Amino acid sequence: MIRLLLRRLLVVPPVLLAASVLVFVLPRTTGVDPARALLRARTADAVPDPATEARVRAELGLDDGVVEQYLRWVGTVLRGDLGLGYVSRTPVAEQVGDAAAVSGLLALLALAVAAAAGIPAGVYAARRPGGLLDRFLGGATVAGVAVPEFVLAPWLVLVFAVGLGALPAVGWGGPEHLVLPVLTLAAYPGALAAQLVRVETAGALARPHARAARARGLGEQAVLWRHGARLATTSVTALSGMLVAGLLGGSVVVEVVFGIPGLGRTLHQAVTAQDLPVIQAGTLLVVTVAVLAGVLVEVLAVSLDPVQRTAEGVR
Amino acid sequence: MRAGRRAAGAAPRTAVTPPAVAGTVRIGTAAAIVVVALVLLIGPLLLPEPDRADFADLLAGPSSSHPLGTDQLGRDVLARLVHGGRLTIGLSLFAVLATGVAGVAVGMLAAATGGPGRLLMRLVDVLAAIPVVLFGLVAAVALGPGTASLLVAVTAIAWTPFARQTFLLVRAERGRDYVTAAVALGAGPVRVLVHHVGRNLVPPLAAHACVRFASTLLTVSGLSFLGLGIQPPTAEWGAMVAEGREYLFTAPHVVLVPSVAVVLTAGTALSWGRRWDRTGPW
Numbered sequence: 001m002i003r004l005l006l007r008r009l010l011v012v013p014p015v016l017l018a019a020s021v022l023v024f025v026l027p028r029t030t031g032v033d034p035a036r037a038l039l040r041a042r043t044a045d046a047v048p049d050p051a052t053e054a055r056v057r058a059e060l061g062l063d064d065g066v067v068e069q070y071l072r073w074v075g076t077v078l079r080g081d082l083g084l085g086y087v088s089r090t091p092v093a094e095q096v097g098d099a100a101a102v103s104g105l106l107a108l109l110a111l112a113v114a115a116a117a118g119i120p121a122g123v124y125a126a127r128r129p130g131g132l133l134d135r136f137l138g139g140a141t142v143a144g145v146a147v148p149e150f151v152l153a154p155w156l157v158l159v160f161a162v163g164l165g166a167l168p169a170v171g172w173g174g175p176e177h178l179v180l181p182v183l184t185l186a187a188y189p190g191a192l193a194a195q196l197v198r199v200e201t202a203g204a205l206a207r208p209h210a211r212a213a214r215a216r217g218l219g220e221q222a223v224l225w226r227h228g229a230r231l232a233t234t235s236v237t238a239l240s241g242m243l244v245a246g247l248l249g250g251s252v253v254v255e256v257v258f259g260i261p262g263l264g265r266t267l268h269q270a271v272t273a274q275d276l277p278v279i280q281a282g283t284l285l286v287v288t289v290a291v292l293a294g295v296l297v298e299v300l301a302v303s304l305d306p307v308q309r310t311a312e313g314v315r
Numbered sequence: 316m317r318a319g320r321r322a323a324g325a326a327p328r329t330a331v332t333p334p335a336v337a338g339t340v341r342i343g344t345a346a347a348i349v350v351v352a353l354v355l356l357i358g359p360l361l362l363p364e365p366d367r368a369d370f371a372d373l374l375a376g377p378s379s380s381h382p383l384g385t386d387q388l389g390r391d392v393l394a395r396l397v398h399g400g401r402l403t404i405g406l407s408l409f410a411v412l413a414t415g416v417a418g419v420a421v422g423m424l425a426a427a428t429g430g431p432g433r434l435l436m437r438l439v440d441v442l443a444a445i446p447v448v449l450f451g452l453v454a455a456v457a458l459g460p461g462t463a464s465l466l467v468a469v470t471a472i473a474w475t476p477f478a479r480q481t482f483l484l485v486r487a488e489r490g491r492d493y494v495t496a497a498v499a500l501g502a503g504p505v506r507v508l509v510h511h512v513g514r515n516l517v518p519p520l521a522a523h524a525c526v527r528f529a530s531t532l533l534t535v536s537g538l539s540f541l542g543l544g545i546q547p548p549t550a551e552w553g554a555m556v557a558e559g560r561e562y563l564f565t566a567p568h569v570v571l572v573p574s575v576a577v578v579l580t581a582g583t584a585l586s587w588g589r590r591w592d593r594t595g596p597w
Binding site: 008011012015022026142143145146147148149150151154155158162241242245246248249250252253256264267268271272274276279283286287290291293294295298 | 586
């Protein structure tokens with residue numbers, strides 16, 4: 001298990017290295033001079049004073065060689081220092097960390113809601129493939145995938161915030177601000193989980209071990225869950241690993257629409273303001289989480305599945 | 316996911332819908348796709364200019380001169396819907412074709428070569444975990460938000476699902492008897508891969524392409540909604556939703572029309588894909 005984890009982790013450093021080069025090169029591809037961008041963000045001056053510009057250049061170390069700049073940048077990043085945001089002039093690490101905590105909470109809640117709704121839906125749909133419930137849920141999951149967040153969010157606001165007045169339309173703070181964003185975010189993962197669980201459970205129930213369990217007189221629920229749904233554990237674990245990074249850095253639409261100070265909105269604002277240090281930090285964080293989550297979840301899936309465990313030679 | 320394929324293959328395929336009804340539904344869907352394609356192709360010739368503003372007629376409901384009403388600048392919503400659809404659907408189709416060709420090639424290459432191929436797939440797995448929206452943000456910074464950054468966002472890593480799917484499919488097919496037979500008859504690895512295995516990949520890959528089309532369409536319109544893709548005043552479905560959102564309460568049709576278009580297009584692609592691959596989910 002540990003050896004498998006270490007072996008899988010081998011792929012992480014090259015990817016992070018590639019990502020760090022990409023993120024480092026990014027500001028240079030924009031054709032925007034970092035010193036000038038910084039000055040413009042701070043002073044809103046179209047033509048900055050050349051002396052000031054030179055001083056900022058020296059301060060940022062922009063006159064050194066590219067390789068030297070890259071190595072110095074990696075060094076500071078590894079120490080957790082991501083520089084100051086152009087707009088806020090506060091440490092980017094704090095700014096991005098706070099935002100990631102907000103997005104992380106949203107992501108975990110959305111995954112929990114998706115699992116709580118999607119897994120039972122998939123299991124009960126698999127009970128009678130082709131039955132009424134199965135067909136209804138089949139349609140519902142297509143809708144869950146096909147309705148994008150930018151469509152779902154405004155209509156949820158229209159119904160629950162404007163129409164019923166039950167929940168706030170935008171904002172962040174109390175638990176009441178969580179309901180609509182979490183529901184919006186949970187639709188897609190929930191639909192995917194339901195589809196996956198349904199296929200796996202139906203497949204498991206059609207296999208001899210399920211029939212044997214029924215023949216031994218086991219109750220319907222026990223057969224359904226213990227001998228059917230249990231076989232979906234591996235794929236659901238793998239799915240959640242793929243979704244975590246997407247929810248952490250990818251819930252831009254939901255955070256923008258509901259005005260949530262998460263990572264997605266922070267990055268969106270940074271793109272609009274050309275706040276490069278924030279974009280760099282956020283990108284690095286999301287890529288790191290994505291890569292690590294992918295590896296961890298794969299190892300977890302292998303260790304949960306006896307068949308894969310044997311194939312991988314892990315005990 | 317690997318276990319999923321196997322388990323699904325073992326499940327009995329009960330007829331979900333009676334064949335006659337299913338056939339009618341399929342013909343209906345096909346007809347709807349043809350009609351939509353025709354409207355998107357020749358519609359612009361018959362409809363008013365999508366950018367022509369009519370300030371005497373703002374946020375009006377459906378009328379004979381504007382069948383789907385007008386938006387906040389008095390522009391014809393139907394004309395913008397059709398022009399936007401050309402852009403949204405066209406870009407998504409292009410991205411799916413390009414990533415499909417690249418991904419299938421990578422997947423086949425990885426499946427054909429042993430150790431290096433497996434390593435390549437590890438890398439693909441890692442890349443597939445990175446959210447596409449992040450690439451949209453980064454590309455918008457690097458290239459400036461627009462069509463180019465949008466295309467980069469929906470192609471840069473979007474080929475990875477295709478590569479993964481192809482790799483798993485080829486690996487599953489390789490142990491089958493017909494492959495052994497072909498090899499015994501003297502077929503070379505390339506011929507086996509392309510001629511024998513390849514044609515068995517068509518239905519599941521076509522189904523996968525439908526799913527990818529739906530998700531690309533949602534990404535294209537989602538990024539444009541955020542102002543990171545197609546820029547106003549150019550009509551694009553996501554951008555239309557974003558522009559009309561302020562008038563959600565006074566003139567809901569401005570948001571409703573492009574929203575329904577996005578959902579129906581994505582939903583049609585998804586159900587079309589489901590019919591294609593009977594072993595897939597539902």
